[in-house]
Amino acid sequence: MQDDSNACEALSLLTPFGYQSGDCGYCKIENTSQRTPDSRASYYAKSKSLCPSHYQLLMDRGWRRSGTLFYLPDVSRSCCPHYTIRLPVADFKASRDQRRALNRWNRFVLGDKYAEDLKRKHPKSKAEKKQENSTFDLITNVHESEAQNLKPDLKPERVFEVTLEPDTYTPEKFALFSNYQKHVHHETDADITRDGFKRFLCGSPLHRHADFSDGKPLGSYHQCYRLDGRLIAMGVLDILPHAVSGVYFLYHSDFEKWSFGKLSALREAALAIEQGYDYYYMGYYIHGCAKMRYKGDYKPQYVLDYGSGDWDVLDDEMRALMERRQWASMSQERSRKANLDAGENAIDADQEPVVHPSPLAAYNSGLSLLALGMPGALTLDQLRGDVDLDSMKIFLGGRAGSDVHQMQDIVAWTSGSETEPATIKGRVAEFAAAVGPDVATAIVVDFSRG
Numbered sequence: 001m002q003d004d005s006n007a008c009e010a011l012s013l014l015t016p017f018g019y020q021s022g023d024c025g026y027c028k029i030e031n032t033s034q035r036t037p038d039s040r041a042s043y044y045a046k047s048k049s050l051c052p053s054h055y056q057l058l059m060d061r062g063w064r065r066s067g068t069l070f071y072l073p074d075v076s077r078s079c080c081p082h083y084t085i086r087l088p089v090a091d092f093k094a095s096r097d098q099r100r101a102l103n104r105w106n107r108f109v110l111g112d113k114y115a116e117d118l119k120r121k122h123p124k125s126k127a128e129k130k131q132e133n134s135t136f137d138l139i140t141n142v143h144e145s146e147a148q149n150l151k152p153d154l155k156p157e158r159v160f161e162v163t164l165e166p167d168t169y170t171p172e173k174f175a176l177f178s179n180y181q182k183h184v185h186h187e188t189d190a191d192i193t194r195d196g197f198k199r200f201l202c203g204s205p206l207h208r209h210a211d212f213s214d215g216k217p218l219g220s221y222h223q224c225y226r227l228d229g230r231l232i233a234m235g236v237l238d239i240l241p242h243a244v245s246g247v248y249f250l251y252h253s254d255f256e257k258w259s260f261g262k263l264s265a266l267r268e269a270a271l272a273i274e275q276g277y278d279y280y281y282m283g284y285y286i287h288g289c290a291k292m293r294y295k296g297d298y299k300p301q302y303v304l305d306y307g308s309g310d311w312d313v314l315d316d317e318m319r320a321l322m323e324r325r326q327w328a329s330m331s332q333e334r335s336r337k338a339n340l341d342a343g344e345n346a347i348d349a350d351q352e353p354v355v356h357p358s359p360l361a362a363y364n365s366g367l368s369l370l371a372l373g374m375p376g377a378l379t380l381d382q383l384r385g386d387v388d389l390d391s392m393k394i395f396l397g398g399r400a401g402s403d404v405h406q407m408q409d410i411v412a413w414t415s416g417s418e419t420e421p422a423t424i425k426g427r428v429a430e431f432a433a434a435v436g437p438d439v440a441t442a443i444v445v446d447f448s449r450g
Helices: 052-058 096-110 112-121 126-134 138-142 171-184 194-201 253-258 259-276 289-298 316-325 330-341 361-365 382-388 424-435 437-442
Strands: 013-022 038-050 064-066 068-073 084-090 160-166 217-227 232-242 244-249 280-284 303-304 312-315 393-395 404-406 445-448
Touching: 013 361, 013 424, 038 126, 038 361, 038 424, 052 217, 052 232, 052 244, 052 437, 068 112, 096 112, 096 253, 096 259, 138 259, 171 194, 171 232, 171 244, 171 253, 194 244, 217 259, 232 253, 232 259, 244 253, 244 259, 253 361, 259 280, 280 289, 316 330, 424 437
Parallel strands: 013 445, 244 280, 393 445
Antiparallel strands: 013 038, 038 068, 064 068, 084 280, 084 303, 160 217, 217 232, 232 244, 303 312, 393 404
């Protein structure tokens, strides 16, 4: 249920956009710029104001955001299923390769002279050396080369600073974004605009405020990396009641060789540990896309089961299941196994669930989300049992504080049914099924044009 200790004073508003198919950029042809047409589908919503605690609930149902757009992928119909993954930071152990990248960066920042002077002026005891060689402390190593943590009587070769700042637009940030998009994503000047950068990575709809229970920051932030005063990298983060969520990361092409992908993931995991959050979310794990599999290198990762809402470890068994099924669900596998053990027909028990042949066919069918059987969405029975549609709130425009109504106040409300997407009730029912009972009863459905 909703944790009121994290609630914001501002309203959480979500505008349902509905189920749509589209092109995929993560297919087997990932090494080209071509996209596979109409091979993925998602349910979409948009927000101009959302409490981080509500977004936490959405993420734990498989949702993610891109700017102000929020979406829940249809893993049963998409060519490249997107799996929400999360890392319990208390259990995280950095790999040798990850530790090496961090140590290499620290040596570059500090320089050889600093290291020599440190040994001479501040020698370590045998016990300290033994401890250092036998264990790796993520927090200590992440901050080792930052200016504020250095010995005051020693001078590093370079000055390195990392700050957590509001996700506001600055020309400095846009210049970094422009360089990154050109060199990494090969976009042209015409593709890169200030307005596009602002929509994508600045001015998040998540309310930025302190958690009322413990004062920890919540909302969207930019984690800025500066070397000798120059912005060289930036992480876009959503900080939620129980997690740090990585939205995007960009770095300047001058520093391409320094493995900033690893450095940023280690730093973001460290931030979650330091601030007392339980998890670090790295977005979606897409097993069919080799470029996205690196997320599984930060262990132990857990994958959301869209069928049950449980979290299962991303291990070899899970990866094998992702290769064997259209979409992987350990709860469905256990159910299949139980049916086989009960003596049911082996062929029937091991079949994939019936789905429409393609995302485009599902979109063109005109069926309600409740009839499509999309993983992660409530069934009609669950919806009727868990959500009082009549009491859901709606905003039609005007002043958000005074012009919020209940659905039952709409004159046309009773003329439709939950499974008729062309009616107001059908559209609201689809939305409630996609966001789940906790969010459906906590937020305001926004049909205004503002």
